[in-house]
Amino acid sequence: MDADALEKSIRHDIDTADGYDALEQTRIKYLGRKGLVTGLLKDIKDAPPDERPKLGAVSNKLKKLTESLLEEKLSVLRAAQQGSRFYKKPHDATLPAHDGMTGRRHVLATVFRELKDIFVGMGYTLASGPMVELEYYNFQALNFPDEHPSRDEQDTFYITDDMLLRTHTSPVQVRYMEENKPPLKIIAAGRVFRNESIDPSHAAEFHQVEGLYVDTDVSLADLKLDVEIFIQQLFGSKTQVRFRPSFFPFTEPSAEVDMTCVVCQGKGCSVCQQTGWIELMGSGMVHPNVFRAVGYDPEIYSGFAFGLGVDRVAMMKYGIDDIRLFLGNDLRFLRQF
Numbered sequence: 001m002d003a004d005a006l007e008k009s010i011r012h013d014i015d016t017a018d019g020y021d022a023l024e025q026t027r028i029k030y031l032g033r034k035g036l037v038t039g040l041l042k043d044i045k046d047a048p049p050d051e052r053p054k055l056g057a058v059s060n061k062l063k064k065l066t067e068s069l070l071e072e073k074l075s076v077l078r079a080a081q082q083g084s085r086f087y088k089k090p091h092d093a094t095l096p097a098h099d100g101m102t103g104r105r106h107v108l109a110t111v112f113r114e115l116k117d118i119f120v121g122m123g124y125t126l127a128s129g130p131m132v133e134l135e136y137y138n139f140q141a142l143n144f145p146d147e148h149p150s151r152d153e154q155d156t157f158y159i160t161d162d163m164l165l166r167t168h169t170s171p172v173q174v175r176y177m178e179e180n181k182p183p184l185k186i187i188a189a190g191r192v193f194r195n196e197s198i199d200p201s202h203a204a205e206f207h208q209v210e211g212l213y214v215d216t217d218v219s220l221a222d223l224k225l226d227v228e229i230f231i232q233q234l235f236g237s238k239t240q241v242r243f244r245p246s247f248f249p250f251t252e253p254s255a256e257v258d259m260t261c262v263v264c265q266g267k268g269c270s271v272c273q274q275t276g277w278i279e280l281m282g283s284g285m286v287h288p289n290v291f292r293a294v295g296y297d298p299e300i301y302s303g304f305a306f307g308l309g310v311d312r313v314a315m316m317k318y319g320i321d322d323i324r325l326f327l328g329n330d331l332r333f334l335r336q337f
């Protein structure tokens, strides 16, 4: 057998050896006293003197190769054996049980679901929009004047001149109306961003649910009815609701919606700062300029909108006193829900 054929055969035999015994047989076949490689080395002394150096080099190379391939294969066999020992370890019924660290739904996700179920039950469908938003949708199309203070970089995280992290879910109103014709009744839920200084009731990332209803004869009475039904479904039928005049560029008239404090039932406590009322959402009748921006005729259509702070709802429902806990990733907090 010439050197090339021998090398091929060595590689093949070692490669296909499927256990310690087979590997040992292979070792003996090539490196044993009567082995093929050993034979080559022995033949050197019978060769003509001028061929000996070349023959020696070739034989030694084959010997070294065989040794290192055997070594390599041995560790592969050992690893496989250890692996199978690990998997075959018998079941130990005395070990402590799994500690129950399974995943669970985040408390905000639970609240989102509850809100969604209530609104869907009232005939709203779901819409959504991007968190990285154009200045146009976040402000301009919503009738914010150019010099409006909330466009200031102190409140808004700008990404480029005309792109930002949305500061509210209201831009979804505009996006949805651009793509759809009335009548429409939608909610849009999601995360919003503001460059706030952080404290127990202010976070730079929080969550809103936006509502929008547009048709030919929508009135303030429709808004009041839906908001009342929604709040009473969420917090119980004894909860009272009040509308306070307010201002938003994209609604006219605008109202802030308060509900009786669920902690003290309206008697006055530290949560509601002794007022008996909790501020829950902004709302109003869609401003004609918003309709114009999306190509709706404000002479034909009217609508109401509202925006609800989801974190605040969760805090009220579960008695949570620090908004920062929601995104803090503290398992001791998260596992309570």
Ligand code: DAH
Binding pocket: 167, 168, 169, 170, 210, 211, 248, 250, 251, 281, 282, 283, 284, 285, 304, 305, 306, 307, 308
């Ligand atoms: N976008 C407002 C905010 O983030 C909340 C809001 C107020 C939304 C009135 C509305 C609305 O849809 O009609 O403060």
